[in-house]
Amino acid sequence: MDKNILFEQFEPQMLSHMDSAYNLARWITGHDQDAEDVVQEAYIRAFRGFEKYTDINSLSWILTIVRNTSYSWMKSKHDYKHLIEFDESVHSSSNEPSFIIERNQALRQDKILNTSNNKDIIHKALREMPLIFRDVIVLHEIEGLSYKEIADIVGIPVGTVMSRLSRGRRRLQKTLSNRSNRRHQSEL
């Protein structure tokens, strides 16, 4: 098919997802310029594959390409620090949140969560989270995708999406909880 005709079909379907594409690339790469470059490269890849594109969900399709391009980009930049495989013994917290959260601790966390200047804390916690949790959280919480859509994008079973989401959330909560405890102790 003529590339100009193909582009006329590609443009309305795919360019509307550019904000989501940029957001995902930005959270994975951690840099504005890298995210812009990744989005451009991803759209070129997408256009190349568009003739064979048969997916019903164009957002999932383009985000799959953006995610893969982001990872390729980081490898090409030798940004291995953020691409290290998740190691249970290294990345898991030795003291997962207790099954029973003390009520006063929960209330302090609630207070902390609602404080606007804690945006930086949450942002930092998410930015520093291992990628296997971060991209799932970004796709679900920020982009609002379903477990099934995320499973397709990341290439993992739905059960693994559930598990990663749950553990990622716990990490964020733990960060806030630690922060609130430190603040509480300093107030005593």
Add this chain to the structure above:
Amino acid sequence: MSCSTVRGILYNYISTFVDGELSDTDMAAVEKHFEACAHCANERFEIVQMNNRLQSEFAYSSPYGLKDDRKNKLSKSLESKVIHKKSEFSWR
């Protein structure tokens, strides 16, 4: 359902409940547990709060004019890279 089941390490029903991805039967069972357990109900509340903040405050906005600018760049890139030159990356 017990607390240890609802708050499983690998499979956390509260997290999945908040996302509305449980079966109807499990949704009802977890809902019933919340009525009896303030701690789990509170965790549900915390997850909802965190989700709301993430949705409303943590999306990176495209740089100003990115869409229009991107369309132009993309058209040029497609001409120069797709038609005349291969990308440095292989197609997935």
